[in-house]
Amino acid sequence: MPLNPWKVATFNVNGIRARLPLVLEWLSRERPDVLCLQEIKCLEESFPAHPFMELGYSLRVRGQKSFNGVAVLSLREPEDEFRGFGDGGEDAEARLLAIRVDGVWVVNTYVPQGRDPLDPAFQYKLDFLSRLKRFFESRFHPSMPVIWTGDVNVAPEPLDVFDPERLDGEVGFHPDERATLRETMSWGFVDLFRRLHPGRKQFTFWDYRLRGGFTRNLGWRIDHVLATESLSSVCLGCDVDTEPRVASKPSDHTPVWAAFDLSRLP
């Protein structure tokens, strides 16, 4: 590792106010250059900004009362940002927040969960993923250093769910979602975790409702750090940190991080 690896991390916190001590502890220890949060479940004015600022982070928050909500923390001040798609379409749900910092675009998304393949929310999820591809096409170029990260709510491959036979066709592991995710990723994204750890079964989310779900490893890999080729080529590591998932009062997700040597960017 070089002296200054540049680190980005993603964490679906399932309520930032309920998770504040856990997130602060993890952030103090890991000190990523950028931390993307999803499901903060509060308005921007209710986000506990001060303890993060005391740790030296700049904050961008796109909040929503009770549901959804995303935030991006960064050690340096963002150089630019996108709050929502900004494409003229519906932008009421707080699910997208992007910043450019240290010359890297970091796009943080909380992709709709989809509820059930027969629910209208499922099509909304597919539409969100398609709209994201158009967002990437219109704002960036695949030759740029771009990271798409967050809770994507789709397990890409059978290895990414605890029981691929039983879960085939369920929300989160439906062929249509997997195909739509591939289509959006085809703009120019590499799944860093899978590229670095082929064949490894490692989840990022374990449903609270399955008793002993974490211990029995009944999980899903649905939180991702996806990067364009230039960043992928200087990636130093990408892994899942399960420690916050076994702490007291855990989120149902756990952080995923990736490190890069930006000085070697082509």
Added chain:
DNA sequence: ATGGTTGTATAACAA
């Protein structure tokens, strides 16, 4: 088990 738990508008959703 059309179950289970958790966070938020502390009632009923959403996940």
